[in-house]
Amino acid sequence: MEPRISLLTLGVRDLARSRAFYEALGFVASSSSNENVAFFRAGGVVLGLFGWDELAQDAGVPPAGDGFRGVTLAHNVREREDVAPTLAAAQAAGGRIVTPAHDVFWGGHNGYFADPDGHLWEVAWNPFFPLAADGSVQLPD
Incomplete structure (x- = not known):
């Protein structure tokens, strides 16, 4: 694969x-x-x-299930200051802020929102994973 x-x-x-x-x-x-x-x-x-x-x-699975699903999606931002406004935009669009923007133990800054169906999105600024011009995350080798 x-x-x-x-x-x-x-x-x-x-x-x-x-x-x-x-x-x-x-x-x-x-x-x-x-x-x-x-x-x-x-x-x-x-x-x-x-x-x-x-x-x-x-x-081919039953449709029942809610709460934490063991998966989050992420939207990385270019600057630390971009996290809170991105969370606010999600809330204004009908999402729910789960965790407000805050500094995290690994040196970044993040927060979480849930979409209308409860799917969790992390909004993160990660100083160790810069974004390329096209928005893709640049992982070290």
């Missing part, structure tokens, strides 16, 4: 609400989107939104 993530699909309870939330954050829906699914370019990855029950059915 070639190591890569091509698409992240989030199960959502109300596709129109979730699509509007991500569009309010600046994501632009692809023309491949329709009333049953939404796709957004997210750097080198695609973010997909699909009905919660339909996604569970597609994966």
